[in-house]
Amino acid sequence: MSSFLKLREGARITCMIVLVQILWFMTVNSFHVSDKIVRLPGQPKVRFQQFSGYITVDEKQDRALFYYLVEAEKDPLSKPLVLWLNGGPGCSSVGYGAFTEHGPFKVNGNHLIRNEYSWNKEANILYLESPAGVGFSYSANQSFYINVNDEIAARDSLTFLKRWFDKFPEYKSTDFYIAGESYGGHYVPQLAQLILNNSNVKLNLKGIAIGNPLLEFNSDFNSRGEYFWSHGLISDSTLQLANSLCNFSQYMREGLVLKGANFSTNCYLLAKQVSQEVINFIDEYDVIGNYCNSTVIQSQKIYRAFGILDKKETAAKYGDCIDIKASNYLNRKDVQKALHARLVGIADWKLCSKILNYDLRDLEIPTIHIMPSILKSGIRVLIYSGDQDSVIPLISTRSLVAGVAKELGLNTSIPYRAWFESKQVGGWVQVYGNALSYAAIRGASHATPITQPARSLVLFNSFLADKPLPADPY
Structure with a gap:
């Protein structure tokens, strides 16, 4: 073959490769283009993308879960994906997690302002309102709400994930984490266990993180x-x-x-x-x-x-607080339209569900006993406490984590010590083996990013990077 023909053949192959890549990119993006948020009302300009919408988890019951995805500020496909689950049970990950705690925006009157401590600085954050009946998530068959429990919540969340990854296939190979707080102490480990025990689910699960979690009633x-x-x-x-x-x-x-x-x-x-x-x-x-x-x-x-x-x-005691601002914002019709959200069977959106009859006997399920099997599967676990929370005090949480380490025979790899943020003590940390960590955040409440956003972000970033928390103020 002449040099000219070789060059022409090479050019043809290169063009075909580029064409295939373009077609793949167009196909992938067409899966979720309808869920792309053009701009939220009152939102400042940003360079990262946002998506929100519904994933059906039960066609017969017409049951669907609502999500809000905030891509990382830079190079999203090179950053991990974190699923965030608020607790309650029955409270909204969008209202609390996204618009009150660690999302990219905070509500300020009729406008949104940037949150300088947003967790999407280093990760793609997927906020899920679960189970159906929470936030914008719904079941057209409202008899579903009569008796919802941990098992149903975990099962529907797993179905959501499988179908969500089909819609966003570009994230299938990225590192995946599950995080949450409060009753997330049930949601997070139960979902992780379900993923690990289901051979048909191929997710790149790397770790779980839970703040002020209910682990043992x-x-x-x-x-x-x-x-x-x-x-x-x-x-x-x-x-x-x-x-x-x-x-x-x-x-x-x-x-x-x-x-x-x-x-x-x-x-x-x-x-x-x-x-x-x-x-x-x-x-x-x-x-x-x-x-x-x-x-x-x-x-x-x-x-x-x-x-x-x-x-x-x-x-009557409580005034115009940050979560009330988020609630007012999410109840605006123009906001719901921008989010591709709708109210099904409810008159207005609530931070915590008024229609969900959750089986509160499940509060007594000791999810701390799930941790050993998760750790044995090679999944890293971070459990942390805001030290000013009296609802799930750090006293119990710290002891429960130490008990897991003892059960597994894990030696202390980082002895209990202070860690730092901006030259001040950010909290305390102890690490067992190479996968189990306990951390306290100094001055933080039950929802740590509300009262200590900078310290919470340092902890979050250190966990994702699998690096020790700063041991020196300088």
Whole structure:
């Protein structure tokens, strides 16, 4: 073959390769072009892409889950993908996670402003409203809402992921993480376990991270008494009552799980004393903060179950807080249109679902026992606490993580020490083996990015990079 023919043949092959690449790119993008957000109302200009919409998880029931994807600020396909799940159970990952905690924007009146501590600086963040009945996620067959539990939530989330990756195939080979907080202590490990146990699911799962997680009902809630007392929030007599007549896990069980039905005299007395000493004045999710965040109202369910607090009186205390701003924004029709969202069977969007009847008996499932199998599968685990949270105190969480390390025979690889952010102590950390970490964030609340956004971002980035937290202030 002449040199000319060889050059022409080479050029032809090159053109074919380029054409195939272009066709592949066009095909991939056509899968989700309808979900691309052109611009959110009041949004500043950004260079990263956003997508949102629905993934059907059950065609017969017409059940679909709503997602909001924020691509990384730079080189998204080279960055990991993180699925974020808020807790509740029944609270919105879009309203809380995206627009209140660590998303790219914060609501400021009728406008959005950039969040300088957004987690999409180093990752693509996929916010999922799960299960159906939360946020914009829905079931056309509303009988679904009558009895939802952990098993259903995990199963639907797995179906969502499989179909979402089919819609966004460019992310199939990227490193994948699952993160969440609070009741995410159930959602996150249960979903990870389902992925690992399902041979038909091929995801590049690398790690899970959970903040202030509910992991073991009795341990987590019994530690509240010690936490309250050590922070001067309850009297000696209240702690004595909790230690001798009605421990905090029983008081939570009667108030939340049993919803105040047939409650005991002792637990009623404890609830009354705690209400008088703590709940009327302190945000249990952030004991050093001014009470404002409407999640306080969510926490007062237990006291209303005992008939101690009046709903109207307590709700009137809280003003124009950051999560209320997010709720107002997401209830705007122009915002819903931009998000490709719709209200199905509900009049307005709620931060925490009013229609979902979640089986609260599942609160007592000890998900801490899932951690060993996840770690044995080679998945890294980070469990962290905001140290000003009294709802799931760090006292219990730290002990539970140490118990997992002991069960697996993991030696301490990084002894308990301070870590730093901007020349200040950001918190404390201990690492077991090469895969299990516990960290506390100093001055942080139940939702750590709200009160300590910079420190939360340092922790998040260190986890993704699999690097130790800064050990020196300089």
